[in-house]
Amino acid sequence: VRLSYDLLLDLCRGRALVVEQLTPQDREALRLETPLTRFIDEAARSGKPRHIVLTGNAGDGKTFAALTSQTQALSLVLDASAHHSGGAALSGLTEELARRLAANERLLVAINRGQLERLAETVKAQATPLARFVADVRAQAVLHDTWPPGESEIAVVDLGLCDWTSDEVVDAMLHKAAGVDLSSVQGNARIAAERACEALGHDHVRRWVRAVLAGVRGEGRHVTMRQLWSFVAFLVTGGIRGDDAARTLRAEDSVGARIFSYDARRTPLETACTSLDPVRSPQPDITRWLLNDEVSDRLAALPGLSGLVPASSRYRDGTAGVAVARAAVVHDRSQPPEDKAADNFTALVAQLAIKSGWQPSPGVTQRLLKGIYQSLGLWCADSAYPAWQILCYDSALYERAPAVTTGEVSPSILALALPRPPPAAEQALGKTWRPPYIWMGVAGGAEGVRLRLPPRLFNVLYDADPSAEIDRSDALVLGRWLSRLPAAPRPSRAIFISRGPKRARPLSVVQDDISQRLRIEDV
C-alpha cells in the first residue's frame, strides 16, 4: 500500500498524531517491517511469550506497532493515551486489564511508561493477578547488566530504548516516503514532490539524511518514531499543499535545503542539523557561483534540482543563497557528508552488546580513568593512580579544597557493563536498541562504585579534550566515584596532597623507616 501525499502532509504538520484515528489503509501504508513487528507476529503464532507489553515515550510507536500487528491470538489493550475519558482513563484501563487477565486471555498491551508508573501506584496495595502482572512488568522495565536465565511469561519491550535512527529503519522509511502516491498533487506542488522523491532515491542524498540522524545518536538523544516520520514527511512535502499548483518553485524546495531548514523547534534534530549544515563551512566555489550568477547553470544537472533553481533568480540575498549552498552540496554526488566513524560511545556499545555482564576492557577503562583525573585536575601517572579524597565541610570552599590520598587505584580492577533490557526485549528490538549510558565500575559490578557514563560524558573523558570542560555536577560525580574505588594502601605510609588544577605540583609526606622522621617531597 502506497503512502498518500495528504497523509505525509498531515504527518509533517503534526495532524496525524493519534494513530487510532488513522484509517487501516493509512496505517498499512505507514507500516514498516522492523524486528519488533516480526517479534510480535512470531509471539502471536508460537504462544511464547504469553503476554507482550510495549512501553516507552509518547510517539515511540507502541500503539501503532500493536495495531498493525497480526494480533488475533493476542487481546489488544491500549492505554489511556488512546482514550479521551480524562481522569477516568486509568480506572478504565485497570478494569479492562483485570477482566482480561481473569478471562485468561493473552495480552498485547501498549502503555506509556508514565502511565505504567501510575497504574503501578494504583494497584500496589492489592493482592490481585493484575497487581502481580504490573509488578512483573515494572521489574522487567529496569535495565540490568545480566538477566537470570529462564523465560518469562511477559515480554516487556521499552521502545524508548529503540534507536529509530538506525540505518535499517531510516532506509525503510525513506524508501516508503520516496514512493508516495502523487496522483492527487497538481502543478508545481507535484514537480517539487517529484524532485524530492527523485533526490531521496539517490544514495548520496540519503547519506546526508543518515548523517543528521547519526549526529543525534552521537549526542545520546532519543528520536521518537513520530518525530522521525515528521522529519521525513517534511523532506518530501516541504509542507506544500497538494493543490498549490501555482506555487513558485525555489531552491528552498529542494531536499538539500529542507534537511537543514527543518525548523520544528525543540526536537532532537535541531542541534544535529545545525552542526552539520554545509553553510557553516567555507564553500568558495559556491560563493563564486552566487556572485557571478552562475547558480542555475551549475545546479541544473544535479539530481533532484531540475526546475527548482530558476535562471532568472538572483541568489545574493541571504535566504536564497543559503538554500542554494545547501542544495549544491547535498545534491552533489561528489560532496558526501564527512564519513565519520561511529562515535566512540556507539562503537563501544556495539562491542559490549555481544555478551552480557561485566567485561574487562583495559584499553578503554584506562583511557577513561586518565580522562577523569585530567578533567578533575588531579595528578596521576602511567603507573600511579592515587585514590584522591576531599574533606571540606564548607560548600563554598569545597571545589578549591585539596585532595589527599594514601592509596592507589589499580586500573586492572575496572570493567565495563551495558545496562540491558530483558532478553526478550533485546530480541524484539533486534540490533537497534541502545542504552542511555554504560557502567564503569569494579569487575563484578559492586553497587555503590558504579559510574554511569552517558554519551556526552563518555566522549569528553575518552577523548580527553582539554577544551571540553565538565560542569560542577560531573566533577562531583567523578570525584565521589574516584574516592569510592578500592585502593591499595601505599607501603611506606606516603600521603599525597594535590592542590587542584593548575596549581602547585602534588606533594608527598613520607615517613622515613629508619629515622622515623617525615620528609616532604615533590611528586
Place this chain on the structure above:
Amino acid sequence: MSVKIEHDVEDGDDNAALDVPQYAEWGVVVQTKDVRAAHVANGIMQLLRLMPSPPPWDRVRLEPAPYVKSIKTALDIALPSRRLSDEARALSVCKSQAGPIRLDEPSTDDSFKFVEKGRAHLDRVFGTASVFSEAAHHAIADALNADRRVMASIASDPTTTGLAFAGFTDTHTLKGMHAATFLGLLCASPAGRDATMRLYDAARSTDDPHSSLVCALDLAEKKVWPQISSPAFEGAFPVPPGKDWSALAVTAGAMASNITRRQEHGATKAETLMSLVDLALLTLATRMLRWERDCSPSRLLLTLCSRRKTTGLQQAIARAQESLRRARLDLDHEARGDGPVKTLIRGKKNKYLPSVHAAHLAAAGGWLFPLNAHGGAQQYFCPGPRQLVTLAHAVLPPGDEMPWPEFVATAERAFGLALGGSDDGQAEVALRMGGAAATLREAARTNQEQFVALGLARRESDNVVIVDGGAR
C-alpha cells in the same frame, strides 16, 4: 577570608532568659552569628569525645547555658587538650593580619607564640623546620584547614577528621547548641542511635587519608577511643523540650541511618561526615523556617536546583526567592509575640532576628543560593551538588529506589522542601503562594535534570525519573 566573630548582641538577664524558649522551639540559641558547617562538625566531634559518659541534662527544663558549661567542664576533665594545639594552629595557618606566616625562616619579631611552637614541632618531626617550604606549608594548611575556620587567633575549628583532631571556639562550636541538638535528635530513636554509633565508629577510625595525614604530622589526639554500642547512646544528648521534637527525631534518625549505612556500600568516611553535617544544618534551618507557634510545621519551601537565571527560569527563581522571603518574614512575625505571648527575639536594638540565623544555617550547609547574602542578594533554596547527594542518600535507604513523586513527597514531609512533581495541588497550598502550579512543574523539570546529571536518578522512557541514589 576573614571570619566575623560576634559576641552576644546584648548579654542582659532578659536575653539570657530567652535561651530556654528559643532552644525549646528551635533547638538552637539565636545569639551566635556565622555558624558554619565546620563549627557544627567540630561540635559533634567534641560531644562524641565525651562518650560513654557525657554530662547529664535535665530532661524537664533544659537550660542551654549551664548545659554548655557542663560540657566544657567535662571536656576539660576528660580531654585537657581539647583546644587546638599551637602546633596544629601553626601548620593550619599561612597568614595573619600581620602578613604571611613562614615556618621555614626563623624570625625575630614573631607576633604569635604559636609560630615558634610550630617550628619546634617541625624540628621534631622533620628534623628541621627549614625543609618545610612555603608551598608545603600551604598544601598542608589547605588540607587541615580546608574550611578556613582556624586563624592566627581565636578561631580554632579545623576541618576535623574525627575524634583525634577537632578544635573548639567558645563563641561558635557549642554555644548555639547546634551540634548538641542534632546529636540529641539522633539519640532519641533506635535508628538514630545506630546511625550515631556508626558515626562514632567512623569518627574514631584513623585509616582515611586525612586522618593519616594528621597522625603522620603528629597532631592527632593520643587517646584510645572506646568502642561504644548503640544502646549506650540512648539519652546521651539533649532533646529540646518543645513540641514535635519526637517526630523530628524519628525522621532525623532514619535519614542519618540511611546516610551512615552507605559506608557498607562504599561511601568514604569523608563523604559520610560531610553528609551528616549537611543534614544537621538542613534539619535545624528548616525547623526554624517552618516554625509556627502552637502549630505543626506545614509550610513548604520552594526548591530549585539551578543557579543560572535563564529566561525560562526567571519566574521560578523569583518565586523560590519569594517563598524563602515569606518564610523568613513569618518566622520573625511569629517569634515577635503579641499580648501575653513572650517575644523570642533577642535585644531591643540591633536585633539579630531568628530568620537571619535560620538563613545563615541553611546557607552554611550549602542549601541556599547565593551562599552569601551580602549586598542584599535574594537567596532561595537551591541545594548544591553535594547537598543533593546528601538529600538523596538521606531519603533513600541504601539499595532502594523511588519514583520521583514518592521521593518528592518524602522530602516534603521530612524537610518541607518542595521539589515539584508530586501532588502539586497540595504543594501549592502548602507553599502559601497562589498560582504556583506552573512554577512547580518547572521546578520538577529542573530538579529532575540535576538529579539525573548527578547520577542520583535515572531517566527512563516517557520522562519517568527513578531516584536510586546512584547505586544502579
